[in-house]
Amino acid sequence: MKSWIEIPANSDFSIHNIPFGVYKSAHGPRVATAIGGYVVDLFQINAAGLLGHFNIPSEVFKSAYLNDFISLGKVMTNGVRNRLQELFSEGNTELKENEALRNAAMLPINGVEMMLPVHIGDYTDFYSSEDHATNVGKMFRDPANALLPNWKHLPVGYHGRSSSIVISGTPIHRPKGQTKLDTEEVPTFGPSKRLDFELEMAFIIGKETQLGDSITTAHADDHIFGMVIFNDWSARDIQKWEYVPLGPFLAKNFGSSISPWVVTLEALEPFRTKGAEQDPKVLPYLEYQGEKNIDINLEVLLTPPSAEESTISRSNYKYMYWTMEQQLAHHTVNGCNVRVGDMMASGTISGPEETSFGSMLELSWGGKNTLHLNGGVERKFIEDNDTVTMRAYSEKNGIRVGFGEVVTTILPAK
Numbered sequence: 001m002k003s004w005i006e007i008p009a010n011s012d013f014s015i016h017n018i019p020f021g022v023y024k025s026a027h028g029p030r031v032a033t034a035i036g037g038y039v040v041d042l043f044q045i046n047a048a049g050l051l052g053h054f055n056i057p058s059e060v061f062k063s064a065y066l067n068d069f070i071s072l073g074k075v076m077t078n079g080v081r082n083r084l085q086e087l088f089s090e091g092n093t094e095l096k097e098n099e100a101l102r103n104a105a106m107l108p109i110n111g112v113e114m115m116l117p118v119h120i121g122d123y124t125d126f127y128s129s130e131d132h133a134t135n136v137g138k139m140f141r142d143p144a145n146a147l148l149p150n151w152k153h154l155p156v157g158y159h160g161r162s163s164s165i166v167i168s169g170t171p172i173h174r175p176k177g178q179t180k181l182d183t184e185e186v187p188t189f190g191p192s193k194r195l196d197f198e199l200e201m202a203f204i205i206g207k208e209t210q211l212g213d214s215i216t217t218a219h220a221d222d223h224i225f226g227m228v229i230f231n232d233w234s235a236r237d238i239q240k241w242e243y244v245p246l247g248p249f250l251a252k253n254f255g256s257s258i259s260p261w262v263v264t265l266e267a268l269e270p271f272r273t274k275g276a277e278q279d280p281k282v283l284p285y286l287e288y289q290g291e292k293n294i295d296i297n298l299e300v301l302l303t304p305p306s307a308e309e310s311t312i313s314r315s316n317y318k319y320m321y322w323t324m325e326q327q328l329a330h331h332t333v334n335g336c337n338v339r340v341g342d343m344m345a346s347g348t349i350s351g352p353e354e355t356s357f358g359s360m361l362e363l364s365w366g367g368k369n370t371l372h373l374n375g376g377v378e379r380k381f382i383e384d385n386d387t388v389t390m391r392a393y394s395e396k397n398g399i400r401v402g403f404g405e406v407v408t409t410i411l412p413a414k
């Protein structure tokens with residue numbers, strides 16, 4: 001598949017991708033796709049009749065969120081994606097030779113402001129990377145029994161907060177809260193001294209269920225629309241003091257950042273790969289067929305205010321112990337319903353190497369080690385005015401499907 005649009009080989013937005021997002025047009029929010037260096041306004045493409053027989057109401061593309069589009073169902077949304085690939089294909093002249101439409105609907109991507117792509121009703125965060133859970137268990141609990149007894153029997157998760165999930169580019173203030181050192185008798189209050197990122201991916205629910213229904217691992221993919229990069233900001237000192245017995249609370253809900261383009265599950269299919277050997281054997285409702293992990297290269301960069309960026313981690317989504325399909329089957333096995341736009345994050349994705357750890361907590365090993373960055377800068381955790389960038393892409397046989405990036409600057413406590 002080749003396009004008449006010039007697309008650099010290292011572009012995340014090849015003709016094989018066709019992600020969906022929402023941008024801020026002069027006339028309000030519009031649903032769009034990205035290809036090469038362009039954002040393509042789908043309201044205008046649809047209004048010009050180029051989406052053909054789908055007859056999608058124009059309001060679906062004049063929306064602040066993708067929820068109505070996603071709710072059309074995969075037959076329609078994949079149909080639109082396939083039709084867009086056809087319009088962008090070499091030899092197709094329908095859009096290529098319509099200069100007025102091209103000039104109005106194809107905008108240089110760098111000049112466009114993106115918005116939160118979905119209205120997120122509920123947000124769940126899992127804890128599904130064995131290397132991450134082992135590292136945290138060693139530091140926070142007992143090195144000899146780093147994984148708790150339930151960890152290999154179920155995908156551990158908790159319900160997070162959706163109100164504080166923000167789009168890439170939105171700055172976040174350092175959180176304040178209670179912390180207590182082991183050497184202190186009572187807690188103190190103030191700005192977090194151990195602010196951290198968590199390198200995660202999140203999937204977005206594309207098909208709702210009713211209360212009482214469960215989704216099997218075999219049907220899970222029908223309910224997953226696509227994925228984004230997810231930076232789950234965390235305050236480690238607040239977390240350590242508050243998390244027993246009910247889990248994360250204020251250490252996690254002050255902000256999470258996502259990338260603007262939702263890459264469809266269908267665009268990621270070519271990059272499926274074999275998952276971890278699951279031993280002990282999982283219960284029947286968590287068994288699955290086929291290759292369900294996905295090879296997605298992940299990268300974290302830290303840019304201090306005084307120096308250029310440094311790459312501080314390279315990981316991969318394929319390191320996940322539990323797959324999305326297992327996470328969704330487990331989430332709904334009790335009859336918990338899901339709704340379009342719900343977001344489910346993977347948990348921090350660490351690999352086996354020290355250079356593939358997905359958080360400062362692990363990279364600095366609880367603050368024991370110092371990271372040496374470009375320009376002579378040193379870090380153990382994230383400092384005020386630091387910018388953290390995460391990038392993600394899949395690549396195989398010369399085909400690249402990427403997510404772009406999620407960029408967040410940390411401001412001083414308010």
Ligand code: MN
Pocket residue numbers: 125198200232345347348
């Ligand atoms: Mn997390």
